Amino acid sequence: MKEGLWTAVFNARGISGAGVIYLANGQALGGDSLYYYKGSYEFDEATGRLQANLKATAFVAGAIPVFGIPASSFNLNINGVVSGDTATATGIVSEIPTVRMQINLVKRADKIGLWPRGRLEGRPAGVSDIYWCYAKRGPTVYSGKGEEYREAYRCQLCGQRLVDDPNRHDFVLHIEGPGVG
Numbered sequence: 191m192k193e194g195l196w197t198a199v200f201n202a203r204g205i206s207g208a209g210v211i212y213l214a215n216g217q218a219l220g221g222d223s224l225y226y227y228k229g230s231y232e233f234d235e236a237t238g239r240l241q242a243n244l245k246a247t248a249f250v251a252g253a254i255p256v257f258g259i260p261a262s263s264f265n266l267n268i269n270g271v272v273s274g275d276t277a278t279a280t281g282i283v284s285e286i287p288t289v290r291m292q293i294n295l296v297k298r299a300d301k302i303g304l305w306p307r308g309r310l311e312g313r314p315a316g317v318s319d320i321y322w323c324y325a326k327r328g329p330t331v332y333s334g335k336g337e338e339y340r341e342a343y344r345c346q347l348c349g350q351r352l353v354d355d356p357n358r359h360d361f362v363l364h365i366e367g368p369g370v371g
Contacts (some may be wrong), residue, residue: 192275193301200281202257202291214301218242224253233272240277242268257289268293321359324349330359 193214198208209222212230217332229244246255247263251287254260264286270279270293282292330366344351345359352359 192297194297195299196277198293198295200256200291200293202289205256205258207256208316210298211295218244218286220244221249223249224248225255225320229266231268231358238272239271240268240270240279242266242279244268256263258284258287259286259289259352261285264292270295322346324358325350 195210196213198209198211198220200209204334209220209225209227211218211227212218216232218227218229218231225246225248227244227246229238229242230277233240237247244266245260245263246266248261253262255264256288258260259350265284266281267284268279268281275297277293277295279293279295281293283289283291305317321330322328323345325346328347330345330347348358
């Protein structure tokens with residue numbers, strides 16, 4: 191199964207819904223207009239079988255899922271078959287095992303590759319922050335040298351100061367420690 195972004199159209203008890211799910215490294219993240227999903231999946235390349243366990247959690251008060259019973263959260267066990275960039279599956283709500291969802295999935299985009307894996311050269315010490323540069327679609331690293339330096343720091347990729355346009359760079363990761371190596 192190709193990892194990446196999938197759209198899902200699902201129905202239960204005559205009610206339909208739709209959402210997205212991102213599958214990568216055995217983890218599943220997604221959502222729709224009422225719930226976000228988080229869980230894990232397994233795919234058997236030889237048989238095309240897909241198995242996933244998701245927890246759906248409402249982020250809208252009073253949310254009613256497609257099975258028609260108000261729920262602030264529920265667990266969904268999914269079993270299905272993948273064929274190319276499409277999949278058909280059945281989901282069973284753990285808390286109400288008689289409820290079954292029919293799910294059709296279509297792969298829309300490949301897994302995002304942020305940057306090639308490799309070894310960090312040197313032994314950075316202190317504090318480092320990784321930001322994502324939208325202009326150049328890559329990571330830039332700020333190594334802590336005080337607040338004055340942070341305000342003057344320019345992206346290694348696009349040359350813009352990080353403080354000039356907070357929408358151009360997203361914070362990704364903060365690292366503290368004696369070093370990597």
